[in-house]
Amino acid sequence: MHELAVTQSVLDIVLRHAKDAGAKRVTDIHIAIGELSTNVDDSVQFYWDIIAKGTIAEGAKLHFRRVPAELQCMACFEKYHPDDGELVCPKCGSVGAKIIAGEEFSLEAIDVEDQENS
Amino acid sequence: MTQRIPIVENILSANDRLAEENRARIESAGVFSVNLMASPGAGKTSIIEQTLSRLADKLRVAVVDGDIATSLDADRAAAAGAQASIQINTGGECHLDAVMLQGALNQLDLSKFDLLIVENVGNLVCPADFRLGTHKSVLIASTPEGDDKPYKYPGMYRGVDALVVNKIDLLPYLDFKMDYFQRGVEALNPGVVTFPVSCRTGEGLDAWTNWLAQNVKR
Ligand SMILES: Nc1nc2c(ncn2[C@@H]2O[C@H](COP(=O)(O)OP(=O)(O)OP(=O)(O)O)[C@@H](O)[C@H]2O)c(=O)[nH]1
Numbered sequence: 001m002h003e004l005a006v007t008q009s010v011l012d013i014v015l016r017h018a019k020d021a022g023a024k025r026v027t028d029i030h031i032a033i034g035e036l037s038t039n040v041d042d043s044v045q046f047y048w049d050i051i052a053k054g055t056i057a058e059g060a061k062l063h064f065r066r067v068p069a070e071l072q073c074m075a076c077f078e079k080y081h082p083d084d085g086e087l088v089c090p091k092c093g094s095v096g097a098k099i100i101a102g103e104e105f106s107l108e109a110i111d112v113e114d115q116e117n118s
Numbered sequence: 119m120t121q122r123i124p125i126v127e128n129i130l131s132a133n134d135r136l137a138e139e140n141r142a143r144i145e146s147a148g149v150f151s152v153n154l155m156a157s158p159g160a161g162k163t164s165i166i167e168q169t170l171s172r173l174a175d176k177l178r179v180a181v182v183d184g185d186i187a188t189s190l191d192a193d194r195a196a197a198a199g200a201q202a203s204i205q206i207n208t209g210g211e212c213h214l215d216a217v218m219l220q221g222a223l224n225q226l227d228l229s230k231f232d233l234l235i236v237e238n239v240g241n242l243v244c245p246a247d248f249r250l251g252t253h254k255s256v257l258i259a260s261t262p263e264g265d266d267k268p269y270k271y272p273g274m275y276r277g278v279d280a281l282v283v284n285k286i287d288l289l290p291y292l293d294f295k296m297d298y299f300q301r302g303v304e305a306l307n308p309g310v311v312t313f314p315v316s317c318r319t320g321e322g323l324d325a326w327t328n329w330l331a332q333n334v335k336r
């Protein structure tokens with residue numbers, strides 16, 4: 001059910017920016033999802049096809065850019081990718097890390113047509 | 119002509135904005151608020167009952183209960199001494215969001231309370247993504263769930279301000295390795311304040327309720 005709320009939120013943001021840009025149609029939507037972020041996945045496209053019906057973003061294709069997680073050890077500052085369930089620094093073996101990347105869940109860009117039938 | 123418009127906007131920003139409104143409202147009424155999150159059956163309602171039995175004569179407590187359907191939990195909170203107990207039926211949603219909490223706040227005269235406890239929907243994934251505007255997020259883990267949960271649900275463990283580990287009375291019967299559990303917690307959320315408790319024996323609950331009481335402004 002979570003996907004529905006998320007999809008609605010994407011639509012609201014898309015329509016707002018499309019309107020500001022004077023777009024006639026939205027063709028593509030680019031979303032960044034961090035590896036550590038929400039569990040929303042490609043099923044959003046399914047919700048999209050229903051929710052966006054009748055708007056200028058109807059039929060738009062959603063593109064997901066997966067952002068890999070990157071952690072930084074708080075002891076030795078080594079940067080590493082957390083492999084399944086392993087939360088230990090591969091260099092010094094200590095636990096405790098700061099997240100540098102992987103939490104994003106944002107709309108990055110939309111592709112729009114600014115004239116009818118272009 | 120096709121044209122790309124760069125945006126960079128957090129998808130849950132609408133929820134976050136409303137959460138900030140909720141926070142301002144709770145804050146200006148001088149109420150301290152917590153959002154209790156846990157998997158189904160971890161003991162959220164039991165903790166609320168135990169908290170009320172220890173604090174209800176000292177503090178005025180309101181409870182907001184998020185549930186997919188019934189009002190069973192809100193009824194339990196009322197029976198345990200909550201001065202107000204509001205049920206939010208999420209209509210199938212797997213988490214509370216800031217809009218739902220706002221609806222509940224509309225039914226409360228916040229000036230009449232010291233402490234607001236929100237019981238989120240039982241779920242270890244989604245509630246972490248939806249801020250409500252409460253002062254503190256609290257995760258209630260329970261020992262029968264297993265000691266690997268920090269590793270499997272990092273999003274939940276990472277974002278909380280306090281951790282309650284419930285059902286420690288069951289430790290002798292389980293192969294729950296506290297070291298392994300705490301190592302995962304420490305990696306995700308270094309130094310997070312942790313309360314091992316049992317709602318069955320009462321162990322540890324005073325430390326938890328003292329922490330709540332200390333956070334309530336007078
Ligand atoms: N042994 C033991 N059982 C407990 C403890 N705390 C709660 N329980 C039991 O665990 C079960 C679930 O407790 P609840 O408080 O209803 O859990 P909840 O998290 O509110 O559940 P939902 O709202 O349905 O997600 C009940 O049968 C409780 O009696 C505890 O510390 N020890």
Ligand SMILES: [Mg+2]
Nearest residue numbers: 162163191237
């Ligand atoms: Mg409950």
Ligand SMILES: [Zn+2]
Nearest residue numbers: 073076089092
């Ligand atoms: Zn290191």
